[in-house]
Amino acid sequence: MDPIALKLVGEDIIVQALREDITFEDVSTASVCPEARAAEVQLIAKADGVIAGLDVFARTFALLDPATRVEATVADGDEVAAGQRLATVYGDARVLLSGERVALNFLQRMSGIATYTRRMAAALEGTSTVLVDTRKTTPCLRVFEKAAVAIGGGRNHRYNLSTAVMLKDNHIDAAGGVAAAVAAARAHASFTCTVEAECENLDMAREAVEAGADIIMLDNMSHDDMAAAIALIDGRAKTECSGNVDASNIRALADLGVDYISSGALTHSAPILDLSLKHLRMVGEPAAEVVR
Helix, strand or coil, X not given: CCHHHHHXXXXXXXXHHHHHHCCCCCHHHHHHCCCCCEEEEEEEECCCEECCCHHHHHHHXXXXXXXXXXXXXXXXXXXXXXCCEEEEEEEEHHHHHHHHHHHHHHHHHHHHHHHHHHHHHXXXXXXXXXXXXXXXXXXXXXXXXXXXXXXXXXXCCCCCCCCCEEECHHHHHHHCCHHHHHHHHHXXXXXXCCEEEEECCHHHHHHHHHHCCCEEEEECCCHHHHHHHHHHHCCCCEEEEECCCCCCCHHHHHCCCCCEEECCHHHHCCCCCCEEEEEEEECCCCCCCCCC
């Protein structure tokens, strides 16, 4: 992910996760490793998928001890196979043991999202439709989860409420209609903000395009109604399909000629990619069998 975002935003998240896991002492590690000892441990894939978040994984250990070193044999975005050795982590055994769970939690979550995104994006190959994520992210983990979507081959929708105007059903109700909501957004928001209107039927889509919305979201509309809406809009605004999108129906939506398809499932329903740290050994002792 972006190294500046990782430093300014990501490090605080990682530290909070470490503090959640260690309130005053890692009792297990302190019991078996009362003093610093040089060690190494292997990162192993236990399932096929797409790896994402190696920098977050490495930073977790580095925040416990900057001397920790991760030597990866793969890069973010690479497809990995069950049983494959992905990296070796070198450092104080106490750091490797205490940071293991938090580092893996981030890496498994991000890799799971990247894996699911890659599957969804593959269904759009040969079309001009762009797959994008949503704000349906785990609280406080958005910076990592949106980075994982990008690594998996998707694109990011707005990052948060401050980066673009999206007029959803309740905004439209509060304003008194689509046209009024678009006009209010134009009057208030910076000229640099795009204005997107969520539409649930053809009448709303017509009102949105006539009001000058930049993007019109066709939300939970039937296939036929979306086709009619796209024809009605006729290039006067970008179009986005949303609502219960998954790998089973995404291609049929793309074949409508929509510009963007947004899917909350990329972040809220992606299973983790099973990964493990195994074969820890103290440096200078006989090595365990290496997994390749």
